[in-house]
Amino acid sequence: MDQRNEKEKVILVGCQTNEDDQRFRYSLDELSSLTNTANGQVLITLTQKRDRIHPSTYIGKGKVEELQALEEELDPDIVIFNDELSPSQIRNLSQVLNARVIDRTQLILDIFAGRARSKEGKLQVELAQLQYLLPRLAGQGTALSRLGAGIGTRGPGETKLESDRRHIRRRIDEIKTQLDVVVKHRERYRERRKRNKTFQAALVGYTNAGKSTLFNRLTEAGSFEENLLFATLDPMTRKAVLPSGFTALLTDTVGFIQDLPTTLIAAFRSTLEEVKEADLLLHVVDSSNPDYFNHQQTVDRLLEDLEVNDIPQLVIYNKSDCKHADFVPSSTEASILISARSEADIDKVLTHMEEKVIAEMEAYHVLLPSSEGKLLSQLKNETILRTLVFDEDREQYECKGYAMHDHPLTGQLEKFSK
Known part of the structure; x- marks a missing residue:
C-alpha cells in the first residue's frame, strides 16, 4: 500500500476452518491491526465457517456473491484475505472483484517494506x-x-x-x-x-510486545518505538550497563507473528542469527494482550525452529500497568512482571540479567600486586568485581568476583589466585 495521508478503504475476509472461535477472532483482530499499521481503514469484516478453505476462491460461492454486493455498496480500495492465497485463488478472485486482492502475507511484506x-x-x-x-x-x-x-x-x-x-x-x-x-x-x-568474550543478550518476542521501549530504557539507544506492529525491523545492538558496572551487549530483534510468511523467515535468517549467538534471551510478552499465551507459544515455537531453545531465557511480562484481567504468568522459566515505563522495574530487569550473567560465570579470588594496574582495570571493566580491598602492608589488592568461563583474563588470574 502506498504511504499517502488518506487511508485506503479495506474489506477483511476470513475463513474459519478448525480453530476455535476465540482464536479466529484474535487472528482477525491482528489482521485489522496489521491493516491499520499499513495505513488502511477497515470498513467491514466478512467471515465464513467451512470444513476446509475453498480451493479456487478461498470462501464459498455464496460468500463471494455477498462480497461482490458489499464491494458495490462500500467501494473499497482493497480486499485483504486472512490467509496466504494460492496464485489461482488470487487470479479467480481478481476476476470477480474490482478492488485489489491481497492476502495476509502480502500485507505483512508491505509493512516490512515501509519499515526497513x-x-x-x-x-x-x-x-x-x-x-x-x-x-x-x-x-x-x-x-x-x-x-x-x-x-x-x-x-x-x-x-x-x-x-x-x-x-x-x-x-x-x-x-x-x-x-x-x-x-x-x-x-x-x-x-x-x-x-x-562479551556477554550477549537478545530481546525476542511477539510483535508489539514492547521490546523496543524496553531496549531503549535498558540501553538509552533511541530505537524506533511506536504502538504499531513491526515497528522494529533492523536489529540494533547496544551496550547495557548492569548494576555492578559490568557491560553486556543487548540486541533488539524483529518481532515474531503467527503465520509469519516463510519467505520472510528465510529472508531474515541473517538477522535472526543474532539470536543464535546470545548467551541469554529476554523473551518479552505483552501481558495486556488477551491472546498473550498464544503469542508466547508462537515465539517459543519459532525459537525451536531456529534451534535456540536451549539458550537460558528470562521471560519478561511487560505492560503490567495495563495487564489483562485474565492474565496469569504461564512460564516455567524464570519470569518477572514489569512495566518498561517504570524506572524501578528497569532496575529489576538489569538485576535479573546480572543474576543470569553470574550463573554463566566462574568465581575468582585473587591478590594483585599494586603494579598490576592494567589487570585491575580489566577486572573492573570485563568481569563482575564484587570486592576490592587494598592491603597497605602488603601493597596488594584483594579482588573477588566473577568472570566468563573462557575469558582471556582467566589464564592471567591463575598465578594470583588465593
Missing part, C-alpha cells in the same frame, strides 16, 4: 517480495494479453511474462549475492565479540 531502514533490511524485504511474486506471475499471463482477442495477441503477453520472470530471477540472484556480503560482515563482528 538499513540496506540489509531493504534487501531482505525485496528478496521476500520477489520470492512471493515469482510463482504468482503465472496468473497474470491473461491480464497481460487481455487487451486483444484471438491470434496474435497471446504471444506478446507471454513474452512479457517470461522477461518479467527472467528479470525477477536475476534480481533475486543479485540480492542474494549482496546479502552474502552483509552476512559475512555481520559474522566478522560476531567473531570479534566472541573473541572478546
Whole structure:
C-alpha cells in the first residue's frame, strides 16, 4: 500500500476452518491491526465457517456473491484475505472483484517494506517480495494479453511474462549475492565479540510486545518505538550497563507473528542469527494482550525452529500497568512482571540479567600486586568485581568476583589466585 495521508478503504475476509472461535477472532483482530499499521481503514469484516478453505476462491460461492454486493455498496480500495492465497485463488478472485486482492502475507511484506531502514533490511524485504511474486506471475499471463482477442495477441503477453520472470530471477540472484556480503560482515563482528568474550543478550518476542521501549530504557539507544506492529525491523545492538558496572551487549530483534510468511523467515535468517549467538534471551510478552499465551507459544515455537531453545531465557511480562484481567504468568522459566515505563522495574530487569550473567560465570579470588594496574582495570571493566580491598602492608589488592568461563583474563588470574 502506498504511504499517502488518506487511508485506503479495506474489506477483511476470513475463513474459519478448525480453530476455535476465540482464536479466529484474535487472528482477525491482528489482521485489522496489521491493516491499520499499513495505513488502511477497515470498513467491514466478512467471515465464513467451512470444513476446509475453498480451493479456487478461498470462501464459498455464496460468500463471494455477498462480497461482490458489499464491494458495490462500500467501494473499497482493497480486499485483504486472512490467509496466504494460492496464485489461482488470487487470479479467480481478481476476476470477480474490482478492488485489489491481497492476502495476509502480502500485507505483512508491505509493512516490512515501509519499515526497513538499513540496506540489509531493504534487501531482505525485496528478496521476500520477489520470492512471493515469482510463482504468482503465472496468473497474470491473461491480464497481460487481455487487451486483444484471438491470434496474435497471446504471444506478446507471454513474452512479457517470461522477461518479467527472467528479470525477477536475476534480481533475486543479485540480492542474494549482496546479502552474502552483509552476512559475512555481520559474522566478522560476531567473531570479534566472541573473541572478546562479551556477554550477549537478545530481546525476542511477539510483535508489539514492547521490546523496543524496553531496549531503549535498558540501553538509552533511541530505537524506533511506536504502538504499531513491526515497528522494529533492523536489529540494533547496544551496550547495557548492569548494576555492578559490568557491560553486556543487548540486541533488539524483529518481532515474531503467527503465520509469519516463510519467505520472510528465510529472508531474515541473517538477522535472526543474532539470536543464535546470545548467551541469554529476554523473551518479552505483552501481558495486556488477551491472546498473550498464544503469542508466547508462537515465539517459543519459532525459537525451536531456529534451534535456540536451549539458550537460558528470562521471560519478561511487560505492560503490567495495563495487564489483562485474565492474565496469569504461564512460564516455567524464570519470569518477572514489569512495566518498561517504570524506572524501578528497569532496575529489576538489569538485576535479573546480572543474576543470569553470574550463573554463566566462574568465581575468582585473587591478590594483585599494586603494579598490576592494567589487570585491575580489566577486572573492573570485563568481569563482575564484587570486592576490592587494598592491603597497605602488603601493597596488594584483594579482588573477588566473577568472570566468563573462557575469558582471556582467566589464564592471567591463575598465578594470583588465593
